[in-house]
Amino acid sequence: MRKVDEIYRIILELEGEKNQGVTTSQVADLAGIARSNASRYLNQLHNRNKLEKIEGRPVLYKLKDKDDLSLGSNLDKEKTNYSFNKMVGADQSLSSDIEQAKSAIMYPPKGLHTLILGETGVGKSLFAEQMYNFALESKVLDQDTPFIRFNCADYTDNPALLTAQT
Numbered sequence: 733m734r735k736v737d738e739i740y741r742i743i744l745e746l747e748g749e750k751n752q753g754v755t756t757s758q759v760a761d762l763a764g765i766a767r768s769n770a771s772r773y774l775n776q777l778h779n780r781n782k783l784e785k786i787e788g789r790p791v792l793y794k795l796k797d798k799d800d801l802s803l804g805s806n807l808d809k810e811k812t813n814y815s816f817n818k819m820v821g822a823d824q825s826l827s828s829d830i831e832q833a834k835s836a837i838m839y840p841p842k843g844l845h846t847l848i849l850g851e852t853g854v855g856k857s858l859f860a861e862q863m864y865n866f867a868l869e870s871k872v873l874d875q876d877t878p879f880i881r882f883n884c885a886d887y888t889d890n891p892a893l894l895t896a897q898t
């Protein structure tokens with residue numbers, strides 16, 4: 733059984749008849765995993781329309797369809813139209829980088845700041861743009877939020893200018 737399936741089954745048990753929602757900490761404790769990993773799995777389930785996400789402190793997750801007990805192992809095999817799937821190596825060499833990027837984007841309440849490092853020409857800007865597209869598709873960002881390409885190398889001589897950009 734895949735871990736995301738196990739997380740879903742834990743939520744089924746926690747929800748019971750009350751349907752009041754569960755927190756990331758509750759799921760992490762029952763699954764015996766780190767809170768950050770529980771958050772990632774819960775967001776995967778939310779993106780696949782298995783859970784409803786209720787913003788607040790703490791964020792609560794509720795089942796959308798309590799009758800869905802046939803999750804099985806095809807949850808992870810389900811293909812989505814997310815931007816990362818269009819990248820070469822998305823399910824091979826880039827898979828761990830993409831999972832980290834998705835976790836950073838989905839981190840409550842509005843994601844984490846991310847610094848992408850690499851040699852010239854490896855696709856840092858492309859990866860950043862795919863992160864932006866994923867955030868739009870996941871509704872973390874509003875549709876009218878602009879994508880701004882920012883090259884930190886332009887500020888090597890005067891790093892104080894860099895801090896003024898945020």
